Amino acid sequence: MTYIEKVYIRGFKSFAKPIGLELGKGFNCFIGPNGSGKTNIGDGLIFVLGKTSSKQMRAENAANLIFNGGKKGSAMREAEVAVHFSNREKEFPIATETVKISRIV
Numbered sequence: 001m002t003y004i005e006k007v008y009i010r011g012f013k014s015f016a017k018p019i020g021l022e023l024g025k026g027f028n029c030f031i032g033p034n035g036s037g038k039t040n041i042g043d044g045l046i047f048v049l050g051k052t053s054s055k056q057m058r059a060e061n062a063a064n065l066i067f068n069g070g071k072k073g074s075a076m077r078e079a080e081v082a083v084h085f086s087n088r089e090k091e092f093p094i095a096t097e098t099v100k101i102s103r104i105v
Contacts, residue, residue: 002091005098006084011067011076012047013040013059025086044081048103062105080104 003025010018014037021041030038043058047065059065069075082102085092092099 002085002087002089002099004083005086007041007044008080008082008084008102009041009044010080012044012079012081013037013065013067015040015044016067016070016073016076045083047105048081048083048101065105078104 004023006023007021008018009015009021014035030041032038039058043065066079067073067076080102082100085099085101086097087094087099088097
């Protein structure tokens with residue numbers, strides 16, 4: 001069975017700095033205080049896997065999906081989310097062991 005190995009987020013919503021989240025087979029959990037970005041990770045997955053409505057990701061428009069600089073930083077020009085799927089069992093019909101799907105706004 002395929003699974004998500006890694007999620008890469010750059011400039012998406014509250015993530016100014018690029019982050020890479022390594023995930024394992026089975027159950028994975030994100031924990032942290034309110035406002036730390038847990039829900040934005042889920043929104044990133046929704047974004048890259050195909051939702052076209054920014055409202056479904058708690059944003060008024062697509063521009064609101066891009067990090068706006070917060071109180072001290074500078075705004076990003078674009079946002080990217082990438083999901084890396086394991087393909088060791090060849091469930092995707094390509095020869096690579098990892099399949100990357102990404103989306104940029």
